[in-house]
Amino acid sequence: MSDTALQAAPTTKARGYWATVARRITRDKVSMVCALILILIFASALLAPWLHLADPYQGSMIRRLRHIGTPNYPLGTDELGRDMLARLIYGGRLSLIIGILPVIFAFVVGTSLGLIAGYVGGKLNTAIMRTVDVFYAFPSVLLAIAISGALGAGIVNSIVSLTIVFVPQITRVAESVTTGVRNMDFVEAARASGAGPFTIMRVHMLGNVLGPIFVYATGLISVSMILAAGLSFLGLGTKPPEPEWGLMLNTLRTAIYVNPWVAALPGAMIFAVSICFNLLSDGMRSAMDIRN
């Protein structure tokens, strides 16, 4: 058995899977730039009260729709003369919460449902997946509006309705990934070694299934922010004068001919956050594919 051909070069150091992924993603420049932008936006939203900003609620009829670069108003003022910089930073608080919380909730619920449906299969799979299909049959905007309308206006209710919109999508992805992994020989081998279903799920399924679902869910954050903006526009989400990017975009819509640059700012924020999340999730996906 002393076969020299079988002696591979010594491995440098034992590294766990997630440590490898982390090392790979820190080497990806695009992902790191996106992460930096997101961290900046998150930090400023979190630390808004300590940033010595103008009062985001204090308007003035004589200073309406100032241009970007006006002294004291670096990003101009909105249609009620409120400071745009302060409103954008404070608006990030609500927008990010509404964008991210529903996705997190839906990730937890959808992954559990999809894992169970995919692993158990058979009748339970049919029951779960056909129920999910019922929700999936509605366009997501319509579904969000319908649920929000039924529950009543408010931030909590719009988070709930967006969660319900995203659960079917994540469940579907989770189910298909789980079904694919479940049929792999290593799951059979784990069963053959006498492991119970929960051990197999924990050790063999989760690690292989979470990655793709996580990437998909990250992509949903931007959708969530845009849907939340739509709900606010219809008066089902955030209420004025609360600063929130979607709501701001909708109220400034009328000023697009007067001061297009200022009117586009909330949209630019939504765009920046969405694209950063998308690129970051893309980077995560390639970093998690450690075979390359």
Next chain:
Amino acid sequence: MTDVDTPQGMLEPVADVGGAAQPLLQVTGLTKHFPVRGDLFSARKTVRAVDNVSFAVMKGETVGIVGESGCGKSTTARLLMHLMPCDSGAIIYDGMQVGRSLSLRDLRRGMQMVFQDSYASLNPRLTIEESIAFGPKVHGMADGAARTLARELLGKVGLRPENFANRYPHEISGGQRQRVNIARALALSPRLVILDEAVSALDKSVEAQVLNLLADLKREFGLTYLFISHDLNVVRYISDRVLVMYLGEVVELGPVDAVWDAPAHPYTSALLAAMPSSDPDKRTEVPPISGDPPNPIDPPPGCRFHTRCPFAEPLCAQHTPKLTDLDTMGHQAACYMAIPGSGHSRAPAKTTGDNAA
């Protein structure tokens, strides 16, 4: 088998209950039919993947199972491992039946399997050491002890633990991965290892190394092998006895030399004739068997091979031949040509009682 040198820290193997005369595995009437959903207007059909298969594996021997793709070899392996329930039949492990005198958990320790696809059968997220240590941990071994055992087994299959333990499956070659799979199977101290096309995907030189490794491990751990393959050369090399399957049924069974030298079933003869030979004088121009195997959804009545058999007679289409003893050495075949007085024109006369010519 008492002086088998089990490494320190291995799980205690499932006890040898019946002694040497008791077959390690006894399979009787094993049957698995898969329902196939017909369309709206047709009745439900079934694929007869494994139909009334019976055989025994003695302690310490290697039994080969050969046959074309789709003949039920792998289904048989999965049924034996209890990875899927069988429709009927009994699987008796060392005199004990699962669910009665043997728990499924103990069976899993006593019987392990190596799959064909060395890559798909290792979790890409786990290091090799973790993959091997998983089984013993499931059976209650502490993490540290299981990892020590995993490293020791890596050494036993010819992979230096310091180089391989922390690698991921995609970082090593196919032959090395199959060695890991063998180590993983051995980690539970099984007495029977089912090798389902375990060397088929490897290239020839690596295949030979792995076959030699299997022979060494068999000696060292006192193993019994059930070796499933479509490669007749390999089966002849490694097996003591061989089982030929066709469309879910056993058509011939016997010591490997007896079957190779005097195949009694025309299907076996055809398989052997189809074997590539390195001798140019033995080159065959005529295909020994033609056509595809019939659809197992709708197997032909009578002998299932009669649609492709050059010697088929009306009798073969009407009645199903049973596995019949040809000699006292355990050579059996299910063919009317081998059954004395069966009514087939080529069958030996009943009075002589001799083997088929």
